[in-house]
Amino acid sequence: MHYYMYHLSDFNNATRYLSRLERSIYRDLLDMYYEQESAIDGTDMPILERRLLIRSTEEQQALAFVLKEFFENQDGFYFNNRCESEIKKYQDKLETAIKAGKASGDARRKKARKRQRVEPDSANGIEEFNGRLTDVEQTLNENTQNVEPTINHQPETINQEPVINTQDWRDERFEEFYELYPNKKSKGQAKVTWNHVFIGNKTHSKPENPEELFEQIMVSVKAQTPTILSSEPSFRKHPSTWLNAQAWLDEVSQPPVNHQSSKPQRSTPDPLAVNAKYNVPTEMTDEEKRQWFAGEVASDIPSSFMESKSS
Structure with missing residues (x-):
């Protein structure tokens, strides 16, 4: 195998209790296993x-522990169930691709034989025509046999859509997100969480439509930016926290709006209490009361009330 799928979360969960040396040796064993496609x-x-x-x-003790912990010993050969399963999938896909290539080659050869049955105007034309077809058939056959299908082979076409949710795609989209997010803190952790959002882990499910997500x-982020900025700087969510919470x-x-009037307003007191405190004449008009309560008069008591009191 030229490559294998490395499931980051599965490996981390399975090896959390290992030392760094043991984890490193385990990775080397997996690489060896997949490269040789055998135990x-x-x-x-x-x-x-x-x-x-x-x-x-x-290192010898670490190797012995990893072999005992993750592999099954059968007459000196160490087998790993996960590796065996992945290799079987790879070989099945490879065999299917080879069969498809052979079937395509057979179809092209049949088509070439049909073209050979066409009779040209002259005998020389027949020989020349058949000779060309034989060369074509041979070329097609050689190409079919020499090209080794791969597990990730995808024919490219003119209208092929760009591949999404690859690491390059996620890296580009993360930079756009981080540039927009109003609280730029812990970029490294934010990028790790960003990948979890799009490839899935225990917290996040892999999205069916990454572009839509x-x-x-x-x-x-654009809609919540005013709310994020309105909170105290020490309480603003970091981008990683925001992503983990699926915010x-x-x-x-x-955000709360601070309504401040350019003109101070008096609270409206009880009219009877005002009359008793300031000895306001009971015959003051409703308009005079309204002006006093609304603060439209500079002094505490309208001047007409004060004149009446002094007299």
């Missing part, structure tokens, strides 16, 4: 240790 040969342990660059006693996230699904709330 690890442990019948001659010094040879295996040499192939894995195992030198110290500590990206557009939804960008629209939500693009939140309802948009408007």
Whole structure:
């Protein structure tokens, strides 16, 4: 196998309790397993240790622990169920691709034979025509046999759509998101969380339409920016926190507005209490009361009231 699918979350969950040395040796064993498409040969342990660059006693102990923990020993050969399953899938797809290539070659050869049955105007034309067809048939056959189908082979066409949700695609979209997000903190952690959103993990499910999810996230960031900025700087969500909380699904709330009047307003007191405190004449008109309560008079008591009081 030229490559294999590395499931980041599966590996991390399965090896969380290992030391860094043990995790490194386990990765080397997986690489060896997939490259040779067969179980690890442990019948001659010094040879295996040499192939894995195992030198110290500590490394030998780590190798022995990893083999015992993740592999099944059958007469000195160490088998891994996950590796066997992935290799079987790869070989099945490869066999299907080879059969499809042979069927395509057979179809082209049949078509060439039909063209050979066409009779040209002269005998020389027949020989020349058949000779050309024989060369074409041979070329087609050689191309069919020499081209090795791969598991990830995808024919390219003029109208082929760009591949989405690849690492390059996610990296480009993350930069757009981070540029837009109003609180630029912990960019590295934010990028890790961004990948989890689009490839899936225990918290996030892999989206069926990554482009639609990206557009939804960008629209939500724009809509929530005023609310994020209205909170205290120390309480503003980091981009990683915002993504982990799937905040693009939140309802948009408007930040509180501080309504300040250019003119101070008096609270409206009880008229009877005002009359008792300031000895306001009971015959003051409703308009005079309204002016006083609304603050349209500079002094506390309208001048007409004060004149009446002094007299």
